[in-house]
Amino acid sequence: MDAKARNCLLQHREALERDIKTSYIMDHMISNGVLTVSEEEKVKNEPTQRQRAAMLIKTILEKDNYSYISFYNALLHEGYKDLAYLLHGGIPVISSSNGKDSVGITSYVRTVLCEGGVPQRPVVFVTRKKLVNAIQQKLFKLSGEPGWVTIYGMAGCGKSVLAAEAVRDHSVLEGKF
Ligand SMILES: Nc1ncnc2c1ncn2[C@@H]1O[C@H](COP(=O)(O)OP(=O)(O)OP(=O)(O)O)[C@@H](O)[C@H]1O
Numbered sequence: 579m580d581a582k583a584r585n586c587l588l589q590h591r592e593a594l595e596r597d598i599k600t601s602y603i604m605d606h607m608i609s610n611g612v613l614t615v616s617e618e619e620k621v622k623n624e625p626t627q628r629q630r631a632a633m634l635i636k637t638i639l640e641k642d643n644y645s646y647i648s649f650y651n652a653l654l655h656e657g658y659k660d661l662a663y664l665l666h667g668g669i670p671v672i673s674s675s676n677g678k679d680s681v682g683i684t685s686y687v688r689t690v691l692c693e694g695g696v697p698q699r700p701v702v703f704v705t706r707k708k709l710v711n712a713i714q715q716k717l718f719k720l721s722g723e724p725g726w727v728t729i730y731g732m733a734g735c736g737k738s739v740l741a742a743e744a745v746r747d748h749s750v751l752e753g754k755f
């Protein structure tokens with residue numbers, strides 16, 4: 579991760595280690611794809627809350643910018659607003675012109691979706707191109723005006739996964755959000 583982010587973590591390490599309970603924070607980071615289950619296990623094996631927090635911070639320090647952003651968001655969403663605020667100044671800036679990763683997602687898209695808490699694709703993922711395109715067209719039709727696109731359907735039919743997929747796109751995000 580960037581030196582600025584790293585320094586910010588190191589500077590506030592003491593407060594973070596003293597106050598955070600790791601389990602919900604790790605759930606959040608695992609769903610963002612920045613922490614592995616075996617890393618989670620390693621943290622959980624520590625005997626005290628403080629040692630678990632220390633192990634999590636140590637693990638994050640060895641990771642990338644996305645992990646920092648995911649940790650920051652986890653703090654924000656899990657009731658540690660004050661601690662998240664301490665880390666705000668260290669949030670790395672990720673340029674929107676960066677290249678694409680292995681699934682064709684730019685780092686800008688990854689960062690924005692990560693910051694917004696948009697879930698990742700299911701591990702086994704069925705593309706629904708026609709529907710995704712239809713939603714993206716509706717978003718483009720808003721042409722800069724505030725508005726909504728409504729996705730409706732039976733419980734569990736895949737609405738949220740579809741909505742997440744529609745915004746997993748550089749031009750949609752840059753132009754509409
Ligand atoms: N395109 C897809 N490919 C693979 N699995 C999918 C896909 N869409 C949905 N699923 C599976 O179905 C589950 C439910 O999908 P999702 O949460 O999007 O439904 P929903 O319509 O938003 O449900 P709810 O009405 O409860 O909000 C997902 O967790 C995922 O496991």
Ligand SMILES: [Mg+2]
Nearest residue numbers: 734737738739
């Ligand atoms: Mg849903």
